[in-house]
Amino acid sequence: MTTSNSNNKIRYAVVGLGWFAQEAALPAFAHSENSQLVALVSDDQTKLEELSQKYGIDHTYSYEEYEDCLASDEIDAVYIALPNHLHCEYAVRAANQAIHVLCEKPMAVTEEECESMIKAANDNGVKLMIAYRLHLDPANLAAVEIVKSQQIGEPRVFNSVFTQQVEQGNIRLREITGGGTIYDIGIYCINAARYLFQDEPTEVFAVAASKGEERFSEVEEMTSVILRFPNEKLATFTCSFGAAKVSNYQVVGTKGDLLVESAYSWQGEIKHYLTIDGETQERTFADHDQLAAEFTYFSDCILQDKQPEPNGTEGLIDVRIIQALYQSISTGQPVQVPTLERDQRPTSEQAIEHSPLEDKPDLIHAASPSGDS
Numbered sequence: 001m002t003t004s005n006s007n008n009k010i011r012y013a014v015v016g017l018g019w020f021a022q023e024a025a026l027p028a029f030a031h032s033e034n035s036q037l038v039a040l041v042s043d044d045q046t047k048l049e050e051l052s053q054k055y056g057i058d059h060t061y062s063y064e065e066y067e068d069c070l071a072s073d074e075i076d077a078v079y080i081a082l083p084n085h086l087h088c089e090y091a092v093r094a095a096n097q098a099i100h101v102l103c104e105k106p107m108a109v110t111e112e113e114c115e116s117m118i119k120a121a122n123d124n125g126v127k128l129m130i131a132y133r134l135h136l137d138p139a140n141l142a143a144v145e146i147v148k149s150q151q152i153g154e155p156r157v158f159n160s161v162f163t164q165q166v167e168q169g170n171i172r173l174r175e176i177t178g179g180g181t182i183y184d185i186g187i188y189c190i191n192a193a194r195y196l197f198q199d200e201p202t203e204v205f206a207v208a209a210s211k212g213e214e215r216f217s218e219v220e221e222m223t224s225v226i227l228r229f230p231n232e233k234l235a236t237f238t239c240s241f242g243a244a245k246v247s248n249y250q251v252v253g254t255k256g257d258l259l260v261e262s263a264y265s266w267q268g269e270i271k272h273y274l275t276i277d278g279e280t281q282e283r284t285f286a287d288h289d290q291l292a293a294e295f296t297y298f299s300d301c302i303l304q305d306k307q308p309e310p311n312g313t314e315g316l317i318d319v320r321i322i323q324a325l326y327q328s329i330s331t332g333q334p335v336q337v338p339t340l341e342r343d344q345r346p347t348s349e350q351a352i353e354h355s356p357l358e359d360k361p362d363l364i365h366a367a368s369p370s371g372d373s
């Protein structure tokens with residue numbers, strides 16, 4: 001198997017050309033020195049024609065031609081940005097053709113699908129990384145170090161709000177595609193609680209609420225969650241597709257607290273407010289290209305034959321927790337979660353910073369979930 005072309009760059013096909021792939025992923029390759037965009041996969045002929053022209057891509061494929069893409073000898077890796085319910089199929093097919101897989105989160109819709117993806121990667125000796133871009137983000141990794149260093153004392157409480165308006169008809173509001181508040185945005189809160197507490201929740205409880213708007217006929221409008229961690233730590237969060245844009249978390253310890261604003265954003269500044277004994281220090285982390293960091297990191301793992309830290313197990317743990325949360329919503333009861341041990345967690349050594357994207361690309365047959373152009 002070729003692991004790269006002669007330029008020592010990993011050659012990628014981007015599979016799925018929706019809003020996020022167009023606005024964040026495709027432009028990011030220009031910032032990543034060890035990653036090269038060489039192929040596009042979509043069933044939208046207009047997207048393929050216009051985007052291949054824009055980015056100088058010679059190889060385009062429909063979904064029916066996906067196997068041809070995988071067997072073409074033109075690519076080393078796929079970046080899967082498809083709807084959640086398709087992640088497993090397209091990841092397994094790539095791994096079976098000895099192609100490395102970088103897959104958007106949530107990793108899949110069920111634990112069984114996650115396990116199939118992990119098995120396919122292991123059986124075929126390829127790297128599988130789940131696209132937790134915040135595992136490479138300086139602001140979030142600095143938060144990990146602050147909590148680990150006990151500057152705020154023993155961490156006791158994690159609290160988060162992640163909300164946005166999602167327009168009717170958006171794929172995030174479709175049940176069949178694996179949409180819903182916890183799969184799409186709650187996963188960030190779950191993952192942050194896990195990397196800040198450096199532990200796994202043992203019991204979860206959740207309630208969902210909807211006001212009966214037509215756009216929320218298939219998935220819940222919002223969800224509030226409690227996660228119980230070992231040593232009696234508690235994490236709570238609320239996520240919503242029907243409220244103003246907020247993306248913050250706070251970790252409260254026995255001596256102080258850390259508030260992180262715009263914590264989950266993929267672009268723009270992120271702010272820290274660290275309060276110890278009543279004194280608050282403010283720190284601003286500059287905007288940077290988080291997707292370029294992700295491609296750089298994954299390509300480096302392939303070139304250096306290293307296991308990515310946000311691997312299949314990381315993705316599986318979050319999906320297991322999400323499934324338990326939906327079980328709790330349906331039964332009205334707390335649900336025990338069997339824990340999987342993680343031997344790796346994100347640390348500041350993983351931080352990668354690239355220049356921010358300068359221009360917003362024009363979207364082709366795609367719109368942001370909130371309808372912003």
